[in-house]
Amino acid sequence: MAVSDGQTTKEEVGSTPVEATAPTAFDLENQSTATARGTGTGGGVTEIVRRWKREDIIKRGSLALRGLALLFSLLSFIIMASNNHGDWKNYDQYEEYRYLLAIGILSTVYTGLQALRQVHELSTRKHLLQQRTSALLDFFGDQIMAYLLISAASSAVPLTNRIRESADNLFSDTSAASISMAFLAFFALALSAMISGYKLSTQSYV
Template structure:
């Protein structure tokens, strides 16, 4: 990738090496993985803590859509945590946990699958919230669920960007 430096006729072109590009991609991937862990953990925590007391005490576990969203976030959290540990392992020992070609395919496949599952689960839960608030109004139970679903949608965005990076790694950096 060439980049123009300076102005006018005396432009100097600087070429970014493949090593620099890989380092930038690797850093972006690590940041996204940590973000995925954090967002999934927030979504799980808020949804699990969402209980109301009183005669109409509600709990997310009563509703299929919320259980689906919770389960997909748990799976996504586990996968992202393993990815973070894999990156830490590489930083310490300079060895990959899984061989490179297989790792790129594995990352691409799971990033795609989990991104679609997060979008599906978040959309399903959001539709249920919309029905609930249109019939009964908003309360603390629905507000906490909205926060959890928002974190789940944000996790989807992080997974979508990670899947773009993993696709780039699979199709262009694969030796």
């Protein structure tokens, strides 16, 4: 039991990347046995570098997903807000479309703030919030936002179908476009919530 297994080493690396020289010092002698035992329990230098790369990919992937969610929810809310064609063809006559607009604005604000925070953290390498707080915020925020987005998008679909039965015009097409954007934002956020859950769990909280 000279060297702890991969799980432990990873946690040490994850929390304080600066101290990585200490683990590598005693990991070196066990590198051959570690690689012989397979990647699951290895603790060698290559293993640490690989873990770093993976964490970097996860960070960038999470940022990319948030960016996509921001783009799609911004589009959804702008398209719906511009959906005024007079008479009965105004979005604010229908509670479903008002709901979709509200959730679109909420999602834009949420993903915008999260993306800003992540970009700031990636560029300055400083953390605005405690790691635990931010991991919890990420996970629950993404999850709740994803539920709200799919709820708003699915509530607006039947109304659009019903309008299309009688009249297929610019109003129904614009609504359909906004709904599609909300669905795309939902997919991005649902994936992002999964990544946040993974990050939360590797920090051994919950």
